[in-house]
Amino acid sequence: MSDLTLRQIKKSFGRTEVLHGIDLDIQSGEFVSLLGASGCGKTTLLRIIAGLERVSGGTVSIAGKDVTSLPPEKRDIAMMFQSYALLPHLTVAENVRFPLRMRGQGSREEQAERVVKALDTVQLAHLADRRIRQLSGGQQQRVALARAIVSSPQVLLLDEPLSNLDARLREEMQVELMEIHNKLGLTTIFVTHDQEEALSLSDRVVLLNDGQIEQQGSPRAIYSAPETGFASFFLGAANLLPVTVEDGPVARFADDQVLALPETQTERGERMLLLRQEDLKIVPADTDGALKARVAIRVFLGARHRYMLDLAGQRISLNAPNSVLVEPGDEVGLTIDPEQLRVLAR
Amino acid sequence: MTNRREAWLFLFPGLALLVLGFILPIMRMLVLSVMGPDGVTFEHFARFFQDGYYPSILWRTVRLSLVITALTAAIGFPLAYITSRVGPQARLWLIVMVILPLMTSVVVRTFGWMVLLGRSGPLATMLREMGLVGRSFSLMHTESAIILGMVQVLLPFMVLSLLGVLTRLDPRLEEAARTMGCSFLQTIRRVVLPLSMPGVVAGSLLVFTLSASSFITPSLLGGARIEVLAGSIYKSVTQTLDWNFAAAQSVILFFGLALVLIPYLRLGARHG
The missing domain is CATH 2.40.50.140 (Nucleic acid-binding proteins)
Structure with a gap:
């Protein structure tokens, strides 16, 4: 069963078409990277899946349901932003609880329990009562991740979540992301411009170039058999x-x-x-x-x-x-x- | 610190102006308010609270200022929010539109309201022709007229204060809220409003103090019967020539405002 289906997604800003008809099927539990240089349309595509951006053409279906015209709050998704977008007026625990509260999932006690569990998953349970401002960048990143996974969304969207971290933290978080994905089995779409990240994390890499899918496949396949010059250039230091x-x-x-x-x-x-x-x-x-x-x-x-x-x-x-x-x-x-x-x- | 002397030099003009133009007059006002024919006296204050007349003026001043503040906030917030979220071109025009009224004098604008609200003005005429009000209906010389006129005069201060905070608010936060299940209005209530509290506080402070101490608009639109404290002070200075009593009223207004400001400043400090 596919969790997410994109059919002929087109997007124009003014007269510039940035996505030229993207078709993509993502299976339940799959970890898919959207890889491409900046300006290739990968973030726009992610925002379209989230409902933050309207399509100029095509349809988006989540779990078999056409959600093309639904606003983000009516889609069963969670998104983690590059800038984390944590709410500075709330504590760590309140931030993580926010999606549960707004979506009305579970009783107050159940919500508290799930918050603790999500914070445990990212090893931040001891900071639950801190303010966001009091956290380091790496800790904020974990809070954002906890907030994204707490509602067990049908589709988890990650927008370059690791790009603001230094190299060491980044490697740590990559491992952690993999572990969390293995544990929770959430269908995950991961946007990145870093080919190494895409290759090491995902089940499938979707290489975007200029608003089109250049090539897609398993990391090994796409790395060892690039079909175009662009793919080989982008995927390996070639x-x-x-x-x-x-x-x-x-x-x-x-x-x-x-x-x-x-x-x-x-x-x-x-x-x-x-x-x-x-x-x-x-x-x-x-x-x-x-x-x-x-x-x-x-x-x-x-x-x-x-x-x-x-x-x-x-x-x-x-x-x-x-x-x-x-x-x-x-x-x-x-x-x-x-x-x-x-x-x-x- | 080698720049200490330069720092003082930089500070001097502003400080001098503050001392000469504000602190000295305030001191003088304080002295005047307790000065009687035979030395220090509190009779001016006693007179203020002697019967219900002056306290009712004080109460009206505070009440109207609160209503005006609440209304400018209620009208200003959506306006400021839209202004902060549209494209640069539209934002420029909206800001110009907000600021434009500040470029004409308060007196001129108030006369405009007098024309609009008077018995033969378009508003009264329209309501009369619709059969909603009687022949003698006029909004002039009512508290509503004062509120209407003041809200228009003070709206730019509220909008500009809010705009400063709202334009610095990361729009990603609102998007994040949407992806977490907030509708647009819930996003405003749960994210935008709490985070723009510093602007709301600053704008409310400005509007409240300006409306509590303003006197042209209230006296022109409210008329002689509906008096506010600033108008009463003006009358004491220019008509009864009782400067000591005027000073006493000013001290009451001054400390009354200060009392209102304290909780506001606390609120601002917490959110800042």
Whole structure:
């Protein structure tokens, strides 16, 4: 049974159409990420599901019921905002209880019980009587999460909930989100511009580009088999280079270097070659069959180095372990497992 | 602190104005109010409370000011809310419309009300022709006229005070409330209103003090029979030339206002 169905969702602001007919089915209990760059329409889509934004066309159904024209308060959803949107005039517990009270769910005692349970889930029970202003950013974030899950909504909407946290807290919260999702099994839609977040958290990643679904699938599938240049670029730290695929099959670069392609590559002609950072290895320049590149910039990242290399007139980047140390200006070789190469349309 | 002297220099003009233009006159007023022919006396205050006449004027002043404050808040809040939530273009026009009345003199506006509310004015004529009121009906020289005129004069102060708070209120809070099951009106009541209390308090303070101490509009629209304290003070100064009694009335008004302000300030401090 699908919990959320979007059919041909269109949205225009003035004369600009920002969503061009989105179709999406989300199954009960699924954790789906809407991934895309800023301005791709992902937040607008989320707001349409919440009822905060009217559609210009199409229908939204939640649990089989058409809710397209219902205001947010009549939809069985909960939303967590990027800015948390906690009510500053209420305490932590009052904030968490707010949706239960406004939706009239349960008696006063039951509500209090559910508030305690939700605060326990985010490990904040000891701060129930605090004012919002007295909380740190991370604590506010947890309160917002508790408030979103307390009413056990049919669909839980998360609008870049982790983007205001520092890196360490963010990782902690990712784990916590996963645990909460496993425990409560809420159908969750998660908007993010961070591909790592999307890949690590979700059952399914929906990649949006310019108001359209570019590609969707399981994180592993979408990462290992991007169908378009945009998808590969957005999903992994990938390098895309223009090549000509010739018989062999080989890919010929602009500077006439060639790289062997797997036998499965049957198409010929002008293509883009996808070289993922983690698949590239730096080897001595005279290694047999290695591509030749020149080191342009080296950045020390602690656990590893990031290199910018010039390959066939293009700047590519890759990370290398600290055991591989080359200097800017050096000529180096690059090898890659042919099975990891992907050829995309130009 | 090396800037201490500069700080004092900066403070000086305002401080001088405050001392010369406010504190000294107030002191003088306090002195006058207890000055009699043979030294210190409280006879002026005693006279005020001697019979029911002056206390009734005081009570009317407070009562009207409370009604005016409540009405400006009730009218001003929705106006300020809409103004804070429309697009920048429309907001500009709404603000101009709110401020525009401040650009004409109070006297001119009050004369306008006199024309509108008088016996041969459009309002009375219309009501008369509808058969709702008698021939002698006039809203002039009633408390309603004072309230009407004052609400119009003071509305901008309320709206501008509220606008300051409402424009700074994060609209996400209202959206969040909607996603948590609040209807639009519940959102206003549960989220917007509590969070705009500082503005409501500030606006009410302004409106209350301004209406309690105003005298042009009440005396023109209320006439001689419906007197307010400020009008009575004016009369004592200009007609009976009893400056000591005028000072005593002013002291009562002054401390009366201060008494009302204290709980308000408390409220403001709690929400601030």
